[in-house]
Amino acid sequence: MASKSVIIIGAGMAGLAAGCYAQMNGYQSHIFELHDLPGGLCTAWERKGYTFDGCLHYLYGSGEGQPFNHVWQELGAVQGRRFIHLDQYQTLVDDAGRMFSVYCDPDRLEQHMLDLSPTDADAIHDLADGVRQFLEFDLSVMSEKPRQLMDGKEGLALGRRMLPYVPALARWGMVSAQDFAQRFRDPFLRRAVPLMFSWPEIPMMAGLAQLAYMANRNAGFPEGGSLEFARAVEQRYLALGGQLHYKAQVERVLVENDRAVGVRLYNDDVYHSDYVISACDGRGAIFSLLDGQYTDRHVRGMYDGHLPTYPMLQVSLGVAHDLAALPARTTYLLGQPVRIADAERHALAVKHFGFDPTMAPAGKSSVTLLIPSDYEWWQRIYGHHLYKTEQTQVGELVVAELEKRLPGLQANLEVVDVATPLSYERYTGNWRGSTCGWLLTLDTMRLMLAGVSQTLPKLDRFYMAGQWVEPGGGVPMAAMSGRKAVQLICAAEGQPFRTEVAPEMGHALRNAS
DSSP states (O other): OOOOEEEEEOOBHHHHHHHHHHHHTTOEEEEEOSSSSSBTTSOEEEETTEEEESSOSOEETOSTTSTTHHHHHHTTSSTTOOEEOOSEEEEEEETTOOEEEEESSHHHHHHHHHHHOGGGHHHHHHHHHHHHHTTTOOGGGGTSSOGGGOOHHHHHHHHHHHGGGHHHHHHHTTOBHHHHHTTOOSHHHHHHGGGTTSSTTSBHHHHHHHHHHHHTTOEEEETTHHHHHHHHHHHHHHHTTOEEESSOOEEEEEEETTEEEEEEETTOOEEEOSEEEEOSOHHHIIIIISTTOSOOHHHHHHTSSOSOBOOEEEEEEEESSOOTTSOSEEEEEEEEEEEETTEEEEEEEEEEOTTOGGGSSTTOEEEEEEEEOOHHHHHHHTTSHHHHHHHHHHHHHHHHHHHHHSTTTGGGEEEEEEEOHHHHHHHHOOGGGOSSSBOOSHHHHHHHHHOOOSSOTTOBSEEEOSGGGSTTOOHHHHHHHHHHHHHHHHHHHTOOOEEEOOGGGOOOEEEOO
């Protein structure tokens, strides 16, 4: 086994995963984290007994033996954990009371939509067939191993595994939900379908695969939420012998002769290592920690602002009323738009966590709303009294709109908490406060399929992991990117990459090269 060292910047899911796999492969690793908690964006916070989750809606890999599950077994995140599976992604409701429930089961979804609009049968059949096409699709094969490490035989094997899904990828990979909605004649569905997978620009492939994974019981919600899930991986890392440093923000990646050799913290402490993995904000790593010295036109183009990010508001409510009888996630299509912060809103997406009893006191409900919002707008008023005033007004406007649809909510309100894009930026350091790196759209789908390099031009022994090298982001892909970074290090050292199932499930090492 190797005896070299790895420094990892950031204790989000990518950094924790990279640390775990580094330890499994004999490297002594240190993780430096600016905050005092693990998880990065995979987090939650508590207010007056309510837990407000800031990340997970579902987790790919929750089903034993299904895609991504082996990664969570290796990271010790699923052992002994209960997963909660829902039978629908969400329900969309307009002010006239029409409801569209986005069921995961394609047969149920198909019949429900036909009941809503028989005249849209052709589009409905196509949609349901699309979900069926992805029921056997293994998304993890596309990120199991860095492409540059695949030899011709492995590449051919991957091609064969992907071959059955090529028609589905070709059919749905470059069609957005907004585009697909144009096929519907029914005015309600024409308005609801663009938001059935949360944002209009999302490629249909991603939404259909989401429903298929939920239908297969492989996209459940981990009881206890995001922070508890991240803590399990933190404990796995520490049990493997890793060193985790909190409140230790990295100021600079140290480079000698175009080789990363360690880091310097803001308190001027210096740590040396054989390899450095950046699992923090991509733009900050490239242009601040490395002063932009290792870029090319492609790298600079990725961060020139033309690719979509996803800054947002999270409005969290603690409600002294049990909402478990309602759909867990509802998007209200507003009859009249309401101006919230920087723009008019035509819909409000509301989620309650009544399905998980750990998220609120008994008989009460933790509720969250995610609202896309302009980073620059909030930045202009930050540091001014207007910032706090606007946060308060956002909470009041959201509550007023929900009261129209959920009478009595305001009287039972115990907590209102508003996080802005600047809150996310301050907490995680993510550029523009983006919650998923690059927002998954048709443009970033092309980038995802082409692959983003985990190395930088002319810089040796430095690797990147996390959502900025996995367009579309997501907790499973972040973990996979940390895994791949260590695979690249092992390949550079000429040693096999090894993984180990967490001790509760066994100790056998297996060669995963």
